[in-house]
Amino acid sequence: MKTQRENSRLTTADRLVLTAMRLFGEKGYGSTSVADILREAGANSGSLYHAFPTKQDLLVAVLGLYRDGIEPMLLEPAWTGVDDPIEQIFALLASYRSRLEATGCTYGCPIGSLALELHEPDPPVREALAVNFDGWVSAVEGRLLAARDRLPAQTDIRALAQFVLTVMEGGVMQSRTHRSLQAFDAGVTVLRDYFQRLQTPPPTPDSTERS
Amino acid sequence: MKTQRENSRLTTADRLVLTAMRLFGEKGYGSTSVADILREAGANSGSLYHAFPTKQDLLVAVLGLYRDGIEPMLLEPAWTGVDDPIEQIFALLASYRSRLEATGCTYGCPIGSLALELHEPDPPVREALAVNFDGWVSAVEGRLLAARDRLPAQTDIRALAQFVLTVMEGGVMQSRTHRSLQAFDAGVTVLRDYFQRLQTPPPTPDSTERS
DNA sequence: GTCTATATACGGATAGAC
DNA sequence: GTCTATCCGTATATAGAC
DSSP states (O other): OOOSSSOTTSOHHHHHHHHHHHHHHHHOSTTSOHHHHHHHHTOOHHHHHHHOSSHHHHHHHHHHHHHHHIIIIIIHHHHTTOOSHHHHHHHHHHHHHHHHHHTTSOOOOHHHHHHHHOSSOOHHHHHHHHHHHHHHHHHHHHHHHHTGGGSOTTOOHHHHHHHHHHHHHHHHHHHHHHTSSHHHHHHHHHHHHHHHHHTSOOOOGGGGGGO | OOOSSSOTTSOHHHHHHHHHHHHHHHHOSTTSOHHHHHHHHTOOHHHHHHHOSSHHHHHHHHHHHHHHHIIIIIIHHHHTTOOSHHHHHHHHHHHHHHHHHHTTTOOOOHHHHHHHHOSSOOHHHHHHHHHHHHHHHHHHHHHHHHTGGGSOTTOOHHHHHHHHHHHHHHHHHHHHHHTSTHHHHHHHHHHHHHHHHHTSOOOOGGGGGGO
16 A cells, blocks of 8 residues: 655655655544654655655645646546546546545545544645645536536536535545445435436426326 | 533543543544543543543543434434424534534534544444444434335435435535535535425426426 | 552654764 | 754653552
């Protein structure tokens, strides 16, 4: 579960951020010590504190990496070969499922984990988390806009995009706790049912008397 | 945000668990030190370790309290005066909203926070978290069963109950991160729309040609 | 069962030479 | 920019008298 060793062609600062990103994702922020990061990155204390005054600054840098990686590292791989915008949303969810499955339901969404681990994060950290959520939601919103003609006219597109994130995060939380994909899958299935109902026009007023 | 002082008529062990419950909820498990708990409970180190060999044993006891409190502390207050089973589900969600609102969106669901804070919890802790989720889901499932005749016959009741938990936890996570009720409210609104659609029979096959 | 005092480890962060 | 050595606070847990 650890990459062969963060590419040694990078600068020390970059290696430290990448190592921190991996360890924060694996063990969380609080349980990752600066000493862990230094050891795994093959760096020394002085180098880290030269680039990052505090451990928290390192966290903010990691969250920036996640943000910048949403498009190339998350969306692009998930969407190749999938054309339908709504199916792209479910392909995104499937990528989280793969991650859960590949790790025995121990790793889900690193942003969500950090968001709940840090109860009272300092403003820059909280903002960086919020920016990550916003970026994710905006990507889903874009897919919904592309499928707008298949959704009821009065649909709140932004709220529906947030709802997709909600379903992903809630499902990941339960699957990690139960160490089973069942809860995540159940959530996706229900969400799919909802999308199907959204795309099915309701009975017209004068047709209700037929049933 | 702190009770006037955990009732001094209780045994020391009980006072310690109640204090730990409060502090774990406020600051998380990792950020609450044993010294914090001792100070706030007005107890000494020896008393704690006499009753609980480790801090983790204290956590398991706290999770047991949460489990036992679902019915009397959570459901009963939320459901008084609400008769409709589906409205009881939304009343339960409203109780989480109240908690978010009362705390400036800093406290949501203590179980969910712990579930994501503890990345690789020891088996007894993970089980205790899972038991809490199960108890919550079963309560919602009971309400859905009471409303079964208003839902499509093929509805997976258990999965739908899990979905309600998913929506609550995902909404709480985002609202805490954004420090705004908007995301939570949006999730509840979308969920309500879904329930309405579930309760609206779809067009019969031979009526589709009318539209 | 409760008290005080303390063992022991590890945390983040720093100093100052090179 | 990177190195080694280390400061200093706080963490969980324990010892042993009462």
